[in-house]
Amino acid sequence: MKIIHKLTNLCFAFCLLAMAVLSVRCSDALEEDVFVDVASNNFFKNDKDAVTAVDAIYAKMRADGSVTGGSGQQEGWGGFGYGEATIFNYQQVQTDEMVVRWSGFGVFTNFTLTPSSYGNVGFVFGDLFEGIFIANNVLTNIEDNDNLSEEIQDRVKGEALFGRALFYSTALSIFGNIPKITQPESDPLNLPKQAPPSEIAQLVIEDLTEAASLLxxxxxxxxxxxxxxxxxxxxxxxxxxxxxxxxxAIDAARTVMALGYTLSSEYSDIFSVNNESNLEIILTIPCIAQPGIGNTMVAHSGEPDFYAGGWGGHLARNEFYDTFDPEDQRKALLIKEYQSATGSMKTVSDGAMIIKYEVDPDRIGPWAGNDIVLHRLGEIYLTLAEALNEENGPNQESIDLINELRGRAFNNNPSKRIKLADFTTKESLRDYILAERSWELYAENYRRDDLLRHGKYIQQAVDRGISNAQSFHILYPIPQDEMDRNSELNQNDGY
Amino acid sequence: MFFNMKERSINSFQNKNIFFRRIQKQLILACTLCYISLPCCVHAQMLVKGNVKASDEPDGLPGATILLKETGLGTVTDYQGNFDIEADQGQTIIVSFVGYATQEFQLTSADFIPITLEADISTLDEIVVVGYGTQRKSDITGSVASIREADMNPGPVASVSNLLQNTAPGVVLTQASAQPGGGFDVKIRGASSVLGANGPLYVIDGFPVTSDNVQPGSSSRHRSSPPRNPLNGINPQDIISIEILKDASATAIYGARGANGVVLITTKRGNSQKLTLDYSSSFSLQRLDREYDMLNAEQFATVSNEVFLSRNPGEDPIYSPAEINTAGDGTNWIDEITRTGTIHQQQIGGSGGFKNLKYYFSANYYQHRGIADVSELERISGRTNLDYTHNRLTAGLSVTFSRTNDKQVPFGADSGGPEFGGLFDNTRYWSPLLSVRDDNGGFTPHPVRTLIPNPVSLLDIEDRINTNRILGTAFVQYEITSGLKAKLNLGRDQSNSEREALIPLSVIRGAQANGEGEAGETDSWSTLAELTLTYQKELSNNSSLTFLAGSTFQQFDSEGSSSLFIGFADQTTDFSEITSADTIGTVPFKERSRLLSYLARVNYSLNDRYLLTFSFRADGSTKFGSGNKWGYFPSGAFAWKIHNENFFSSSFIDELKFRVSYGQIGNQEIGNKRSQSLYNVTRRTVIGGSPIQGLAALRPDNPDLKWETTTQFNIGLDFALLGNRIYGSIDAYEKNTDDVLLDFQLPGTAGFDVVTLNAGCIRNRGIELGLTSRNIVSEFEWVSSFNIGFNENEWRDRAGFYPEGEQIAEENGPLGGIYGYQVIGLFQSQEEIDNSPDQSAVAVAQPGTFKYQDTNEDGVITPEDRILLGNVDPDYTFGLNNTFSYKNFDLNFFFQGSMGREKLNFTRAYLEDVDDITEGFNKSEAVLDRWTPDNPNGTVPGADGILGGFADNSEYIEDASFVRLRNITLGYTFNNVKKISNLRVYADIQNLITITPFEGADPETDEFRQYPNAKTYTLGISATF
Known part of the structure; x- marks a missing residue:
C-alpha cells in the first residue's frame, strides 16, 4: 500500500506540476506567432525591407484585385499589361483604333457603361488606389528611418514617388474626380473626399519632378x-x-532626349522577344514567358486558330487599318492574313490581329517573354513635336522629329517625308500629329488620352456609329461599389 | 529553376520520421503510465458472471450494459445475454438497456447472477457522454441528442457526417458534393456566423479535432475541387455512440468553440475478458441518379439551325438536311465520363481483455470508385483502444491511424468562361455531333472555341492526394479519495497530406505549358493537454453533488507549401517520372494558434427531483486582438423530474421531465492572424530578368477583434408514455449571436480590401421534436422514430453590412437569403418592350426574353428591383425511420426531408439559354419548347442573349425542398450457425426515391460545376464470432 500511496503522491504532484506549467505559460501563450508573413512592427528594419516594400509597386502594376495573397501563381489580367481588367481596357479599346469581340465589353466600346455595369473589371479603381496606398506607406516608413542607407532611402523614395504619380495620373485620366491621399490612412473607416483635379495634377507633377531628381x-x-x-x-x-x-512638356521631353536613348533602327525590334536590350525603350513592365508574368497581347488579339493560339478578343479596326500607307512598315504588325494552327492561311474579316509583339517561340500558353513597353523615345519625339507645334507651330523642328519616325517606318524613303510647307496652320499639323501618333503608337495605351487632348474622343465614337456617346463620357463613372463604400464620393456628371 | 524530385522525397521522408517520433513519445508516456503499477498489484478481484434477460422475452438480452458503479467501467452482454465482469466484493453493478428499467446489484459473492429487466421503464437511464464526463440520461439538464450504433444509417458510409444525417432533430446536414468522400455542410440549430465556421466542434474520445481541411488546396481551374470531408480519416464503423450537444447548458463547457453545437464521438472499447470478433463486409454499385435531358445530335443540329437562321435570315443553315437526317442520338458526353461506381468495404474488429487490461482493435478497408471515371477514395484505417484498471488507477489509450488516397477530377474555376471549365460542366460545351476522338486517335478539338478542353481529355489529369492521419489520446485517472478523481488527458492529432497533380499534354492546358504539375504538402498537428478534477458525493435523500474543475491547453499547427511547375522534359503521366521542369513558384505557409482554457461545472440533484447545473469556461485564444484575449462563458440549467413528485401519479405518463437552460457560448473559428497588421508577399513580377515578389501590407491592425458570442435560451420536456411505448423530447430555443464577425468591404482608397469587425447580430429560433414509438411489440415488431426541427434564422442587426452586390438585402432578412428579379412573363413583342419599364441596365430585352417586375415602381429595372426570393436554409427538416422485424427478418426505411429551402438553379438557366448553341454548346431538351414568334406560349425564353449574364430571377430561384428515401434495408439474421453467434446478411439501397419540385438534377448537390449524385445498391454481411 505504501507504494500505492507514493504513486498517489507522484501522480498528484505531476498533476499540480502540469497545472503550474500550463498557468505559467499563460501570459505569453496567447501571443500570436507570425510565420511566413511579416508583422508590421518588424518591417522597414533594413535596406532589404525597404526594397521589398517598394517592389510591391511593381507587382501592383500587373496585378488585378488584391496585390497580396501570396500564391504568385494567379492568372490575372490586370494592371498595365493586357487583359480585361487592365488600363488597356480603359484607355485603348473604346477608341477608333480598336474593335473588341467579347460581348461583355460592349459597355466600354458602346459608351453604355453605368456605375453598376462594370462587371468584374470595376476593381481598377481600387487597384490604382491600392498602388497609391503602397507608395504612401513606403514613403511614410522610409522617412527619417535610420535603419536605411542614404542611397537606398533616396532610390526607394524616388521609386515610390514615381509609382504614386503613375497611379494618380492614370486614375485622374480615367475617373477625373478622385481623392487626394498622400499618407497611409491608419483608420480604414475614415472616408476621404474628392479633390479638385488641378490639385491631383499638381501632386503628380511634384512627385515626378522629385522622383526624377532621386532616381x-x-x-x-x-x-x-x-x-x-x-x-x-x-x-x-x-x-x-x-x-x-x-x-x-517641351522641357521634360528635351530632358529625356538628352539622356542617351536612341531610336531603334527597326520599328519591330522595339517589340521583339529580347526587347530589353533595345535602346529606344525608357520603361517597360519586364516579362518572362511564365504564368502571370508574361505578355499576353498576342493571345488577346490572336484568332483562336492562330498558330500561336489566342482568344480573338482585341483587334485593330478595319477603318483604322485602312488609314495606313500601304508601305508603312508599322502596318506590317497588323495581320489580316494569318497562318492557322493546321498550317492553312486564313483571313480576319472584322479587323486585323495586333501582332505588334513578336510571337515568342518559347511562350507558355498565352504568356510571352516580350517586355511590355510603357515609355519609349519614339513617343517622346511625337510629344515634343506636338508641344512645339502648340507653342509655336507649325515649325521645322516638329516636322524633323516626325520625319525621324517616318524615315524608319518607310525605309528612309524620301517621298514619305512630310514638309513644313504641307502645313499652313497649327491646326493642320495638330491633326496630322494625332494621326501619326496612332500609326506610331497604336495599342500602346495612348489613344484615349490623345483623343481627349485633341477634343475628338466623343466625336470619334459618334463618327463610327456610337450614337450614345455624349460629352460626359470623357470620364468613366465611379464604380457603384466605391460609391456604396464611401458616402463622401460624388458621382461624375452625367452618370 | 530545376525541380529536384529526389530532394523532395527525402524531405518528406524526414518529415515522416519526425512525425513518428512525435507519436512515439506519446505512446511511451502512455505506456509508462499504464504499466508503472503492474508489479505491485496483487489484489482480491473476482470474476462475476451473469445473464440478462428481458421480462417480455424468453431469450437472453444481447447488448445490455453492465457498469461498475464505483469505477464507471463496464461491459455489455453477448448474444445470449451473458456477461462477465471483474469486480471487488461490495461493489455495485448497474445493468441497463434501452427501453428497460435499470437495476443495481451489490456484489456479495462470485455467484452467477441472473437478472431480469422489466420493460416498463424509460430510456432515461442510459449513460450518455457529456463534455468532460458522463451522466445518466435522466440527470441531464441540457438538450443532448444521443445516437446509438443501432440508430446510425445503415449501408456504406465514408465518414461520421453520414451517420448524423437527419438522425437527430435540429441537426441539418446538406451534402456539399457527391464525389467520393465529399464534404457536408453541417448546421446545428441554424447558422450564426458569416465569416466564421458554422459547423459544430467534433470531439473524438475527448479530443477536440479541427474540422479544417488538412488537404493541400489548389487555385488552378484543373485542380480545384470542392473540399473533401476532413473527417474522412476517422472510420465510422469504430463508433459506438454520438452525442450532439445543442443548448448552452451542454455546450458552454466548450466555451469559445461551442456556439455551433458540439458533436461528441465515442469509439468502441473492450469490455469483457472474452474475445469477440466482428467481421463485416459490403459491396455496392452506384449509378448516376439523375442528369439533365440534353438535346441529341439531331435535335441539336435542328435547334442550332433555327437559332442561326433567326439571326441570319436567308443564309445557309449550319447543318444540311442530310447531316441532320443521319445525326441520330450522337455522343452523350456525360456517358463518356461516367461509369458504374463501386464501394467496397471490409472491417474486422475484436474486443476482449486480460485481467486488468481490456482491448478493442479494428482494421478497415474502404474503397469508393465514384461514378465519374478516375475519381476515387480509398482508406485503410486501424484502431487500438486499451483500458487498464487497477484499484484506484484507470488508464486508457486510443489510437487510430488512417491512410486516405484520393483521386480527384477537375471541377473548373468559378470564372473565366468555358475554357476554364471542369469535367462535368465541360460536357455541356460539346455538341453531340462530335465524336470523342478524331480520325488520328487524338481528342477531338472544339470546333469553335478551340481552347475548350475535350471533357474526356480531362480524365487524363492525375490529381492525387494521399493523407496519413494519426489521432491518439491517452489518459490516466486516479481516485485520490472516495469520490475525488484526477484525470490527465493527453492527445495528439497529426496528419500529413501530399498532393500531386499533373496535367499532361493531352489536355489543352498541359499542352500550352508543355506539361504542368503541382506538388503540395500540408502537415497539421494539434496537441492537447488537459487536467480535470471530479468530485462526486451522494448525499442523503437521493441527493447528489458533482463538481468538475479543470484546465486544458490545445495548440494547432499547420505548415506546408505548394509548388507549380511547367515544361517537362518528357511526356509522362506519372509524377515520379518527372525529371526536370521549371518551377513557377513555391508558396509556403505556416500557422499556429493556441487555446488555453479553464473550466468548471457543478451538478446538484435534490431528492432526484430537482436538478441544477452550472458551468463556466474561460478561453484564452491567440486568434484575437491584444485587447480581447480572454472570453468567459457561463451557463446555468434547471430540470424538474415531475414524475418523481409524490403528487404526480398517472398510469398514462411514465416519465416527465421539464428542462430550462440559459448561457453563453462563443465562436472563434475565423482563421489566424486576422487581428494583426501584417505584410504579405505580393503576386510575382519581374526585376533584373528574374521573378520576384514584394511585400505589401495585408490588413489594418485590429486589437479589438474577438469571438462571436451566442446567448442561448432553451426550454424542453422529456417524456415517456403508455408504459414507455412512446418516448421522446421536445425543445424550443432562441439563440442570439452578438459581435458577429463581418468583413466590411473598404473603399478602394483605404488601401485594403476589407476590415474584420465584430458588429452584427443574428438570431436563430426553433422548435425540435424527437419521438420514438414502439408501435407493435410482438413477434412482429414495428418501431418508428421521427424527428423534426424547425429553425428560423434572421439578421437582428446588420450593422450596415451587406454582402457585395446585395445592398437590397432586407434589413432583417435571413442569413441565407437569395435575392433576384421577379419574372412576370416573356416579352411577346417589341411594342410590349417599349411600353414596359426599361430593363436594359440589367438584362437584354427582346421578344422572347424575361420581363422583370419593376418592384420599386420607379419606371426602370435596376438591381434595386431585386427582392428576396428564397433562402438556402430549410424552414424545417425531418427524419422518419421505420424498423420492422419478424422472426429473423428486419426491414428498415429511412426517409429524410428538408423543406422550405430554395436554390439558384444556374445549371438549368444555362442549359435553357440557346444564345450560344451556335458556338457548338449543347442545351437541355427544354429549349425545344422555347419561345419563338411561332410558339408564343413557349415555356423557355427563346431569343438570343436571354440571360445577359443574369440568372438570379424567380424563374431559376427554385424550391429545392425534398423528401428522400435515404435508405431502405432488408436483413436476415441466421442464429443457428456454428461458432458464429450472429450472422446477418442485408441489402440496402441509398437514394432510391427523391421527391422534389426542384427541376435540376439534384436538390442537394446540383451546382453548375457539380459532381452528380448517385443511387447506391449494397449487399453486405456481418458476423460476430
Missing part, C-alpha cells in the same frame, strides 16, 4: 526594370502634354 539614370542588370530618371521625365512629359502645359 538613377540606369541600373545594374540585376535591377533592370526599375524606374529611372528617364522614366520619370518621360512620364512627366506625357502628363504635361495631356495637361496642355506645352512648355513644361
Amino acid at each position: 538613377p539614370e540606369s541600373y545594374s542588370a540585376s535591377d533592370y526594370g526599375r524606374f529611372t530618371k528617364g522614366a520619370a521625365f518621360a512620364q512627366l512629359a506625357r502628363f504635361q502634354l495631356n495637361q496642355k502645359n506645352w512648355s513644361a
Whole structure:
C-alpha cells in the first residue's frame, strides 16, 4: 500500500506540476506567432525591407484585385499589361483604333457603361488606389528611418514617388474626380473626399519632378526594370502634354532626349522577344514567358486558330487599318492574313490581329517573354513635336522629329517625308500629329488620352456609329461599389 | 529553376520520421503510465458472471450494459445475454438497456447472477457522454441528442457526417458534393456566423479535432475541387455512440468553440475478458441518379439551325438536311465520363481483455470508385483502444491511424468562361455531333472555341492526394479519495497530406505549358493537454453533488507549401517520372494558434427531483486582438423530474421531465492572424530578368477583434408514455449571436480590401421534436422514430453590412437569403418592350426574353428591383425511420426531408439559354419548347442573349425542398450457425426515391460545376464470432 500511496503522491504532484506549467505559460501563450508573413512592427528594419516594400509597386502594376495573397501563381489580367481588367481596357479599346469581340465589353466600346455595369473589371479603381496606398506607406516608413542607407532611402523614395504619380495620373485620366491621399490612412473607416483635379495634377507633377531628381539614370542588370530618371521625365512629359502645359512638356521631353536613348533602327525590334536590350525603350513592365508574368497581347488579339493560339478578343479596326500607307512598315504588325494552327492561311474579316509583339517561340500558353513597353523615345519625339507645334507651330523642328519616325517606318524613303510647307496652320499639323501618333503608337495605351487632348474622343465614337456617346463620357463613372463604400464620393456628371 | 524530385522525397521522408517520433513519445508516456503499477498489484478481484434477460422475452438480452458503479467501467452482454465482469466484493453493478428499467446489484459473492429487466421503464437511464464526463440520461439538464450504433444509417458510409444525417432533430446536414468522400455542410440549430465556421466542434474520445481541411488546396481551374470531408480519416464503423450537444447548458463547457453545437464521438472499447470478433463486409454499385435531358445530335443540329437562321435570315443553315437526317442520338458526353461506381468495404474488429487490461482493435478497408471515371477514395484505417484498471488507477489509450488516397477530377474555376471549365460542366460545351476522338486517335478539338478542353481529355489529369492521419489520446485517472478523481488527458492529432497533380499534354492546358504539375504538402498537428478534477458525493435523500474543475491547453499547427511547375522534359503521366521542369513558384505557409482554457461545472440533484447545473469556461485564444484575449462563458440549467413528485401519479405518463437552460457560448473559428497588421508577399513580377515578389501590407491592425458570442435560451420536456411505448423530447430555443464577425468591404482608397469587425447580430429560433414509438411489440415488431426541427434564422442587426452586390438585402432578412428579379412573363413583342419599364441596365430585352417586375415602381429595372426570393436554409427538416422485424427478418426505411429551402438553379438557366448553341454548346431538351414568334406560349425564353449574364430571377430561384428515401434495408439474421453467434446478411439501397419540385438534377448537390449524385445498391454481411 505504501507504494500505492507514493504513486498517489507522484501522480498528484505531476498533476499540480502540469497545472503550474500550463498557468505559467499563460501570459505569453496567447501571443500570436507570425510565420511566413511579416508583422508590421518588424518591417522597414533594413535596406532589404525597404526594397521589398517598394517592389510591391511593381507587382501592383500587373496585378488585378488584391496585390497580396501570396500564391504568385494567379492568372490575372490586370494592371498595365493586357487583359480585361487592365488600363488597356480603359484607355485603348473604346477608341477608333480598336474593335473588341467579347460581348461583355460592349459597355466600354458602346459608351453604355453605368456605375453598376462594370462587371468584374470595376476593381481598377481600387487597384490604382491600392498602388497609391503602397507608395504612401513606403514613403511614410522610409522617412527619417535610420535603419536605411542614404542611397537606398533616396532610390526607394524616388521609386515610390514615381509609382504614386503613375497611379494618380492614370486614375485622374480615367475617373477625373478622385481623392487626394498622400499618407497611409491608419483608420480604414475614415472616408476621404474628392479633390479638385488641378490639385491631383499638381501632386503628380511634384512627385515626378522629385522622383526624377532621386532616381538613377540606369541600373545594374540585376535591377533592370526599375524606374529611372528617364522614366520619370518621360512620364512627366506625357502628363504635361495631356495637361496642355506645352512648355513644361517641351522641357521634360528635351530632358529625356538628352539622356542617351536612341531610336531603334527597326520599328519591330522595339517589340521583339529580347526587347530589353533595345535602346529606344525608357520603361517597360519586364516579362518572362511564365504564368502571370508574361505578355499576353498576342493571345488577346490572336484568332483562336492562330498558330500561336489566342482568344480573338482585341483587334485593330478595319477603318483604322485602312488609314495606313500601304508601305508603312508599322502596318506590317497588323495581320489580316494569318497562318492557322493546321498550317492553312486564313483571313480576319472584322479587323486585323495586333501582332505588334513578336510571337515568342518559347511562350507558355498565352504568356510571352516580350517586355511590355510603357515609355519609349519614339513617343517622346511625337510629344515634343506636338508641344512645339502648340507653342509655336507649325515649325521645322516638329516636322524633323516626325520625319525621324517616318524615315524608319518607310525605309528612309524620301517621298514619305512630310514638309513644313504641307502645313499652313497649327491646326493642320495638330491633326496630322494625332494621326501619326496612332500609326506610331497604336495599342500602346495612348489613344484615349490623345483623343481627349485633341477634343475628338466623343466625336470619334459618334463618327463610327456610337450614337450614345455624349460629352460626359470623357470620364468613366465611379464604380457603384466605391460609391456604396464611401458616402463622401460624388458621382461624375452625367452618370 | 530545376525541380529536384529526389530532394523532395527525402524531405518528406524526414518529415515522416519526425512525425513518428512525435507519436512515439506519446505512446511511451502512455505506456509508462499504464504499466508503472503492474508489479505491485496483487489484489482480491473476482470474476462475476451473469445473464440478462428481458421480462417480455424468453431469450437472453444481447447488448445490455453492465457498469461498475464505483469505477464507471463496464461491459455489455453477448448474444445470449451473458456477461462477465471483474469486480471487488461490495461493489455495485448497474445493468441497463434501452427501453428497460435499470437495476443495481451489490456484489456479495462470485455467484452467477441472473437478472431480469422489466420493460416498463424509460430510456432515461442510459449513460450518455457529456463534455468532460458522463451522466445518466435522466440527470441531464441540457438538450443532448444521443445516437446509438443501432440508430446510425445503415449501408456504406465514408465518414461520421453520414451517420448524423437527419438522425437527430435540429441537426441539418446538406451534402456539399457527391464525389467520393465529399464534404457536408453541417448546421446545428441554424447558422450564426458569416465569416466564421458554422459547423459544430467534433470531439473524438475527448479530443477536440479541427474540422479544417488538412488537404493541400489548389487555385488552378484543373485542380480545384470542392473540399473533401476532413473527417474522412476517422472510420465510422469504430463508433459506438454520438452525442450532439445543442443548448448552452451542454455546450458552454466548450466555451469559445461551442456556439455551433458540439458533436461528441465515442469509439468502441473492450469490455469483457472474452474475445469477440466482428467481421463485416459490403459491396455496392452506384449509378448516376439523375442528369439533365440534353438535346441529341439531331435535335441539336435542328435547334442550332433555327437559332442561326433567326439571326441570319436567308443564309445557309449550319447543318444540311442530310447531316441532320443521319445525326441520330450522337455522343452523350456525360456517358463518356461516367461509369458504374463501386464501394467496397471490409472491417474486422475484436474486443476482449486480460485481467486488468481490456482491448478493442479494428482494421478497415474502404474503397469508393465514384461514378465519374478516375475519381476515387480509398482508406485503410486501424484502431487500438486499451483500458487498464487497477484499484484506484484507470488508464486508457486510443489510437487510430488512417491512410486516405484520393483521386480527384477537375471541377473548373468559378470564372473565366468555358475554357476554364471542369469535367462535368465541360460536357455541356460539346455538341453531340462530335465524336470523342478524331480520325488520328487524338481528342477531338472544339470546333469553335478551340481552347475548350475535350471533357474526356480531362480524365487524363492525375490529381492525387494521399493523407496519413494519426489521432491518439491517452489518459490516466486516479481516485485520490472516495469520490475525488484526477484525470490527465493527453492527445495528439497529426496528419500529413501530399498532393500531386499533373496535367499532361493531352489536355489543352498541359499542352500550352508543355506539361504542368503541382506538388503540395500540408502537415497539421494539434496537441492537447488537459487536467480535470471530479468530485462526486451522494448525499442523503437521493441527493447528489458533482463538481468538475479543470484546465486544458490545445495548440494547432499547420505548415506546408505548394509548388507549380511547367515544361517537362518528357511526356509522362506519372509524377515520379518527372525529371526536370521549371518551377513557377513555391508558396509556403505556416500557422499556429493556441487555446488555453479553464473550466468548471457543478451538478446538484435534490431528492432526484430537482436538478441544477452550472458551468463556466474561460478561453484564452491567440486568434484575437491584444485587447480581447480572454472570453468567459457561463451557463446555468434547471430540470424538474415531475414524475418523481409524490403528487404526480398517472398510469398514462411514465416519465416527465421539464428542462430550462440559459448561457453563453462563443465562436472563434475565423482563421489566424486576422487581428494583426501584417505584410504579405505580393503576386510575382519581374526585376533584373528574374521573378520576384514584394511585400505589401495585408490588413489594418485590429486589437479589438474577438469571438462571436451566442446567448442561448432553451426550454424542453422529456417524456415517456403508455408504459414507455412512446418516448421522446421536445425543445424550443432562441439563440442570439452578438459581435458577429463581418468583413466590411473598404473603399478602394483605404488601401485594403476589407476590415474584420465584430458588429452584427443574428438570431436563430426553433422548435425540435424527437419521438420514438414502439408501435407493435410482438413477434412482429414495428418501431418508428421521427424527428423534426424547425429553425428560423434572421439578421437582428446588420450593422450596415451587406454582402457585395446585395445592398437590397432586407434589413432583417435571413442569413441565407437569395435575392433576384421577379419574372412576370416573356416579352411577346417589341411594342410590349417599349411600353414596359426599361430593363436594359440589367438584362437584354427582346421578344422572347424575361420581363422583370419593376418592384420599386420607379419606371426602370435596376438591381434595386431585386427582392428576396428564397433562402438556402430549410424552414424545417425531418427524419422518419421505420424498423420492422419478424422472426429473423428486419426491414428498415429511412426517409429524410428538408423543406422550405430554395436554390439558384444556374445549371438549368444555362442549359435553357440557346444564345450560344451556335458556338457548338449543347442545351437541355427544354429549349425545344422555347419561345419563338411561332410558339408564343413557349415555356423557355427563346431569343438570343436571354440571360445577359443574369440568372438570379424567380424563374431559376427554385424550391429545392425534398423528401428522400435515404435508405431502405432488408436483413436476415441466421442464429443457428456454428461458432458464429450472429450472422446477418442485408441489402440496402441509398437514394432510391427523391421527391422534389426542384427541376435540376439534384436538390442537394446540383451546382453548375457539380459532381452528380448517385443511387447506391449494397449487399453486405456481418458476423460476430
